[in-house]
Amino acid sequence: MLESLRLLQFIFPWRSYQAELLKHFNSHIEDHHFHVIAPPGSGKTILGLEIVRKLGKKTLVLAPTLTIRNQWEDRLQSFFTENCDFKPYSFDIKSPSDITFSTYQSLHAFYKTFEDKNDYYQFFKSHNIETLVLDEAHHLKNAWWNCLMDLKRNSQFYIVSLTATPPYDSSRAEVSKYFTLCGEVDDEIAVPDLVREKDLSPHQDFVYFSKPEDLEINFIVDYRRNIADFKDELLKDQTFINFLIEHRFYKNPNWHLDELYSNTEYFSAILIFLYACGFEIDHQKLEVLGFDKQEMIQFPELDLHWLGILFQNILVSDREQLIEQEKYVSTLEKRLRRLHVFERNTVDFIGEQRLYKSLSNSPSKLKSIVSIVNAERKSLKADLRCVILTDYIRKEFLNIKVEEIEDIDKIGVLPIFQYIRHFCDKPEELAVLSGSIVILHQSILSAFETIESLDGFSFSPLQIDASFLLVTPKGISKNSIVSVITQLFEAGNIKVLIGTKSLLGEGWDAPSINSLILASFIGSFVSSNQMRGRAIRKDVKAPNKTGNIWHLACVDPTALDGGKEVDTLKRRFEAFVGVTNSTIPFISNGFERLNIPDEIPTESIETLNASTIKRATKRILITEKWNNAIGKGTKLTKEVKILHSGKRPFKAQKQVYYFDALRFFVVELFFTMMLFYVEFVAQSFHLILQRGVFYFIYALLAAFVGVFGYKLLKALKLFIRHGYLYKKIGKMGLAILDTLDELGYITSGRANISVNSYVLGKGDVVCNLVGANALENSLFAKALSELLEPIESPRYLIIKTNLFRKRLDVENFYPIPELFGDKKENAIVFQKHWKSYLGKSKLLFTRSVEGRKLLLKARLFHVYNAFKEVTKEVMVWK
Incomplete structure (x- = not known):
């Protein structure tokens, strides 16, 4: 063991779940891998450092960003030394020390400098580096895998992998690659574990809905109407119908089997369209697919998904094969371009990109943010610590006139700043922190000066409001200003902080956050989870803290389920574990736990939002729900839910039957049989007198088979096909x-x-x-x-x-x-x-x-x- 690492010692008591995890360390490390899943706030960095100390080898720690890299060194000095005096460390991968802190990007750049990769492997051997720590390895870009996998294949390392969100939702190849590098998961710390131990704050997610502006609604309605008109016209367009009838797939399917088998959706779309026109599908066309003459296919409705598949193939994938009809195909293309459904070689009748872009940038969200900030300030008063994260800065809105504020038509750091400054109380508590723009209110300059000298910065009043100052460092690093603003926020001089997801979304540490508004719609499950992690950390200065996490969604008035934005939120929530809003709470992931109605008509948005605000202000109930739910379990379990479908499926959906039709059928059959029996006995009593009991029984059985034979056969088929x-x-x-x-x-x-x-x-x-x-x-x-x-x-x-x-x-x-x-x-x-x-x-x-x-x-x-x-x-x- 290295002497420098032997002298390190964790100077605080371990949390119970950390101690439990470390207890099994020796058995887990036998395969030279230690792979841990732990949420933000669980002390992953400290666990990683303790494992490095236990292994006692020269170590390379790799992090996704410079901020997180620096945190490793800070945690080492603060938690493993008495006087922050650990010297044998390095930030330079070219000059490694006993512990070297670097980034994946730096390693990749270093890897590319070696023409002969044997020299790359030899570099690590000659410096006796035997431990690799991979922090948040799910961040690895494709190009970055090579340098690590190469290293692993050619040298023997202990590999310690720490992550909050494994890429389970990625492709099989990516998941396989991830586990090949990191090893199987050895242990997991779950969010409820941390809340139970009071190492994470109780928290809840809330969704605040907005209704598009009138201009946006008109745009959406016109867009939908034009597409509906196009579809109606197409179903009557004999030229297009003949075009499909003459298509090689339909005309001569036997000659194109390989193509048919490799693009079944295209052939399905042709059949579905022709069926929707009222065209009788020639059953010989289906025989080539293995269907017998007596088998009937019940075709689904021609919706916009199927129309999209049809035209995506006609205009793009299959176009070279339709060269003889190019003149007609070109006219179809022009029609779709005029409808704005064909752009960048992609057909989109749903309008996912066009409408989604419009709704995700809807200015109605700016009003939502104002409402949330006002409600949270009213509830928390001086305790408010609100952070708003978004994707873009939008510098063009820095110095707009007062009368132009309500005309802002984009979401971004500066549009949010202008709206809150103008429409919320106490603007002096507001600040902006991004990579290129920092804005403070002049009233907190004195507090600023107690942390850092004003001489290192220039302060320029904004044209629109001289009480706000644009802060620019003079040759000083960006990290310094981030540190100052963070301290002002923690102290309560700043109560509402607006920033970019890229700067504050991961690695930034401000435990006092108790209200987080996610005005970001770019990024994966992983980055969403990291952003939430900012708000759920415990605050030693506020032991009763609860974190409210706000998600924004602009509702598509033409979609009953709320449209694409709501759908995006639902996918995001797959990565979040939290407590349900139900009367009897339990802990689960998924959007359903919020108990938001499946249908969100625009006229009910205000009522829904009012109910959400009311629930969000009752923070004590959030804590109670967590405490009640945690007591009902011991660990997180992944389960598969087979979703119930209200509509009876047709024959094509044989493998899964979504409601127990058999049970209802048997009950119905039983009562019908009883009624039949009573009626038959009443009507046939004379048979018993004339022919005897046996003749009566034969007659009863014959009548029973005649009446119920088909139904019994149907029940038998249902049971064989679906069972329970x-x-x-x-x-x-x-x-x-x-x-x-x-x-x-x-x-x-x-x-x-x-x-x-x-x-x-x-x-x-x-x-x-x-x-x-x-x-x-x-x-x-x-x-x-x-x-x-x-x-x-x-x-x-x-x-x-x-x-x-x-x-x-x-x-x-x-x-x-x-x-x-x-x-x-x-x-x-x-x-x-x-x-x-x-x-x-x-x-x-x-x-x-x-x-x-x-x-x-x-x-x-x-x-x-x-x-x-x-x-x-x-x-x-x-």
Whole structure:
């Protein structure tokens, strides 16, 4: 062990969950990896430093930003030395010391300086660097992987990986790469653990909705109307209908099987459009896809998704094959360009980009921010510490006239500053902190001077309001001004701070924040979670602090569910774990925990917002809800929710039945049979007298079969096809679990893990593992979701069929999860366990000619569900 590291010692008591994690360190590090998931505020940096101390080797610590890199050195001096006197450290990767703090970008730049990569590997060996610490490794850009993977392949290191948000939502290749570098997850600290130990503050997310301005509403309504008119005209356009009828896919499908199999959505879109026109689809066209003559396909409605797929292929993907019709295709292109639905080689009838851009920048959000700030100030008074994060600065709004403020049409740091300065009370408590613009009120200059000399800065009054000063450092680093503003904010001289997500969103530490407004719509789950982390840290000066996190959404008045912005929020919330707004609270991720209605009509927005503000001011209730919910569980469990569908699905949706039709059918059949029995006895009493009891029984059976034979057959088919869904899902889960175990993915011991499957009140079915670790839970949930989702393009299919099923026209198609479908031997292992729980089945390789044909048939069986959310992965504290 290095002498310098041996002398380090953590000078404070460990938190209980940190001590628990470190207790198992020796067993976890046996494979030379230690991979920990822990949320912001859990002391990841301190844990990392303790592990470095325990290993006692020369270490390279890599962080995503300079700010976080500097924090590592600061935590080392503050928490592991008595007098901040640790000397053998370096910030220069070219001149390493016992501990070297650097960034991923610096390592990548250093890597590129070596023409012979052997010299790169030798550099680390010659400097005896044996430990790599990867802080927030999910930040790694594609180009940055090479230098680390190269290093790992050619040298022996201890690799310590610390992250708040593993990239579970990334592609399989990226997830695989991540775990190859970092190793399997060894331990996880959950948000409820931290709240229970009072190391994170109780907190809640709130959504404040806004209604677009009249100009925006008119723009949206006109846009939707024009597209609806275009669709109506197209359905009557005989030229276009003939164009599709003459398309090679429809005219001669047998001649183009390979193309058909590789682009099933295109062929589906052609059929769906022709069907919507009232055109009778020639069944011979479907026979080539494996459908028998008696099989009828119920086509879904021609919505804008399908219209988009059709035109994306006609105008882009398939255009070279339509060269003989180029003149007509060009006229179609011009029509779509005039409608603004075809730009940058992309067809978008929904208007996701065009309308979303308009709504995400809606000035109505500026009014939302003013309302939130006013409500929070009224509630918290002098205790208010509000931070507003956004994406852009918008320097053009720095010196606008007073009468122009209400004409601001963009979201950004300066538009928000102007609105709050003009429309909120106590503007002297307001400040701006971004990479290039810093604004303070002149009234806090004296407080500024107690922290840093004014001589190092220039102060220029704003033209629009001389009481506000533009602050510019004189040859001093940006970090210095960030530090000064942070201290002023912590002290309460600044109560509302507006900044950019890039500067303050990650790594910036101001524990006093109790109200965070996220006016940012750029970024991933990961960055959203990092931004929230700013507001949920505990504040030793305010032990009863609760954090309110505000999300903004401008509602699309033409969409009942609120539109694209609400949809984006829903996706973001998959990464957030929090307490529900329900009467009996529990801890979960997902948007549903806020109990916001599925439909958000614009006329109910004010009522909804008033209710949200009222709930947000009752901060003591937030704390109570956390305390109640935490007591109901011990750890976070990932589970799959199979979503209930209110509409009865058609035959194509065979593999999953979303409501228990069989149960209702049996009840209906029972009462009908009783009624039939009473009526038959009453009407046929004379038969008993004339012919005897046996003749009566024969007549009863004959009448019963005649009346109920079809219904009984229908019930039998329903049961064979669907059974009781939650039991079937449970059996699927067992097949997945046993396959994971046989293929070596289960490290917790198969005997300790069970599958739990049950029905929720609304009809959703939930399935999860009990007794598994985080990685096992994640792999299980992903595999089950893939098994139940509409079929896309798996390498292998399982077809549940037999002679009896074929006679009843019941075939179920299931995609083999990607984790098991990469090799045939793995797919066979899954099929073996499937057979033991769910009966006989056929395994089909979809890359063969026959396989492609059946894959297309299977996909068409699910075409009705192509754009619906079928399953959802949920984290629940249990």
